[in-house]
Amino acid sequence: MIKLENVNKYFETEEVQTQALNNINLEVQEGEFIAIMGPSGCGKSTLLNVIGLLESPSSGNYKLDGEEVANFKESQRTNLRKGNIGFVFQNFHLINQLTVAENIALPLAYLNMSKSERKKRIEEVLDRLKISHRRGHYPQQLSGGQQQRVGICRAVVSNPKLILADEPTGNLDSKNGKEVMELLTELNKQGATIVMVTHSQRDANYAHRVISLLDGEIVTEVENDIELF
């Protein structure tokens, strides 16, 4: 599903150039659950951003579903993200001025979906993640765990093939963290491909494969003994 070949990513300021990704070669199969680990500043989030089409690679090839997307323009990347990629963030990144239901509805707003279909999808995902009773609340009225559930609802409401999670449990206690990881595992079982950045070995254990980065390079790839769904 995802194929990165010799991908490099540089960040430049007026005085210095920093290489965030160094010759990355990575393949992710459909239905796979990948965890990316490494110390702070090693390029984990940059790699996730490149995979999620939030950033373009400075060089190299990136094939998504067989299509070369490395040099896509912003509008093409937007169209590709729409409905195909769901994002889960460490800081939840919910819009404080929108209610839970409205936050979840956000990805559907750009899919030309009928109002009834949108409503049905939102209700389904709210029920699935057990936060229906909070649909009219604003993010600041929710606990961290509940906010991350909403974040996951938003990521999955459009039934994307790919879910990208950037330290999804980083701001949660262990109980809520476990719940979120179980949710992601459940989604993976239902067919979603998941790429997750994490610092936590415990969370990484939920993945089929763990990729370790150091200074922008992949240093190890370890397969967990988990059956691929």
Added chain:
Amino acid sequence: MYKIYFNLAVRNLIKNYQNTLINLLGLSLGLASALFIFLFFHLETNFDNFYKDDIYRITHKRFIYGDVDQTAQAFYPEGGTFLEKIENINEMFLISNPNPSPIYILNQRYADIKMAVGSANYFSFFGIKLLRGDAEKVLLANNSAVITASMAEKVFGKADPIGQEIELYGTKLFIEGVIPDRPVNSHLQFDVLFPEKWVSEQNGAYLGWNGGWNFNVYIKLLHEDQKEATITAMNKILDEVYPDDDFSVEASLQTIESIHLNKGLSYDTGNPRSNESLWIIIAAGCIILSLALLNFVVLYTAQKDEEIHSLTLMKIYGAHHRDLWISTCMEVFLMVGIAILLSIFTLNLALPFLNDQLVTRVFLGNYIPSILGFYAIIGVILTMVLSSLSLRGIKRSSLSKSLNGQTSIYASKGWSEKALLVFQFSTVFVLSCVGITVYQQHYHLIHKDLGFQHQNVFTIDLSTVMPLEAQKSFKEKILKKPGIETVSMSSQMIGVGLTQNGYSIGESERSEIINALYVSNDFLECFDIPLLEGENLHTNKTISDRQILVNEAFKKLEGWNGLGTIVHRHDRDYEVVGVIPSISFNSLAYQSGPLVIGTSARVDGWNFDYINIKTSSKNPYQLANEILDEFQKDYPDVRAFITFYNDEIAYNYNYIKSQQQASFFFGCIAILIAISGLWGITRFSVLKRTKEMSIRRVNGASRLDILKLFNRDYLQWISLSFLLAMPIANYFGNDWLSSFPDRIGIEYFSWIMMGVIVAIISIITITMICWKIVNMNPSEILRDL
């Protein structure tokens, strides 16, 4: 999708309610200014453009002993003579300047009704249809009059105005017609028009070529291409009438459309406006508009910084830049829409004041389609420009950076906020300092020693002629009342301007234009005017009909040869028997020149129209009313009213008071916008520098140090504004003062005090905003960041 945008827009406005209120306040004021400028310009540049025919007014240059007076006023015979002798003049209409005259209707006195004398062809000449009455017949009889519809309704209510009586200077006029109100963009505005024939019946009215009644003369030409030849023909006639080089008149023509924006003619009709005044008012409005818009742009884009996160999330989940633009447009449009409604409301409230102070007649109801068009255009432009500006950072930055708060729309170096501060506060200082100077000059003029005592002196202003013996009898009667010190009579009121006559002095053949006043014997005593030379006028010491007093300025005229100099007028000789100081008998806005004081009012065709009463009463207003009641009881047929000299002299400077109020009005709006701008800028700066402040606090900075840091940052720019504003205010202040013969110097200390007050207001504003943050626990702030 649009519902989400709308919800976001509304909730953003509510969430940022402080900024929303500041933005709405500034934008409403700016839009109100913009609308006012638009309507003002539209009105002022479209005067008298509704006539079908080409109409001209005759203007004149009068050359009087080397002096030139430019005026639209013509002596009575001119129009008729031109019409008779110049073939190309097809029609002629003459009208006196419409002026408020004290008249009585249904026994009630009206002092603010504009009366004008005009020829009977008014309706055919200007193509005006009467609402009531026969246009062919009205204004033919000496005592007929027509009244405007609104004035008829005001004074007669629902009663039929036709046949109603108007009493003017003791004569009775009867209303024969009602005309529609003149459009607001007509320079010729009057309430009542009565026939020119009425003038010839007035005692002492002079209708010749050498003075007396003056008229505006309007003409229509048979052939437009012969305009220059017509002017030549007019001047040929005038050269024949005035062959003497010492006094000659040169005529010219101005189109009726150009009259309003052609200020500079003496005693012009209506309220002509100079181009300078037009552009100054437009510039003031534009400055306020630009202040408000800049404020809005800077504060709104700063506010948008906080929304980058939401916009980025939208983009991540599939929104194109166009979608974000629509979302932002919705928010801006919502704000602009509210501001438009508020601006209409605000302007509607301020219009009476603005119309009064700026001498214009802008009414919202007259321009509804234009207002809608104006707001539609400005609303769309504002929405599009602001939305594009607000999103410029988002378009450039990567999504991951924007999501992590590394993108800033708001200028990182803050140059735009500093430029805005300097612009706003410079404007505040210029307007305020000029306003202070106008106030000080007004105060100076009001309190200046005029050379005569006018405290507690009031006058019975007689609207109808009263026999001199009756006046003397009344004087003797009221002198016995307690609280009455002196009573005198005069032809006019001093301190507000006197009539001028032509005199020659001694052996000189030169004719001088000199102010003349006729008084009774107690006049100098009544006003505490000392005598510098010669004989005094006193109850027991009178001067004869052929003797006069003069002022010191008179002594500088050619022909003066000390006391005993003979002054000639109309084949009569007068001997100068005394000299008084040069009192300010005119408004201090004009020079008071030479003065002649005589006692022979009736001999020279004048009346004593004013009974001046000096009182020592502690309640002069009550005493004045008692005396008026007594007067009306004794002389019920004489129309009279009370005027206090203090009030009448202060009225001289009402136009300065208007300028002062307008200046302070615009100054206050500028301060309001500037302080709200400072509030918004400081608030965003505090939010952006919260981390920096907390680190400073952790490293030992006290609360006071933090407050000093912020105050210093902004005060240095406000100080720069003050320095930049001073030369500009100095230029405008001195330029304005230069029009006064009697003027103050600029008091820079008061300007500095103004600067200090604005600085204190700014310090309070900045401190209030920083107060919450500096009192928070810095470790908590750092932990939450």
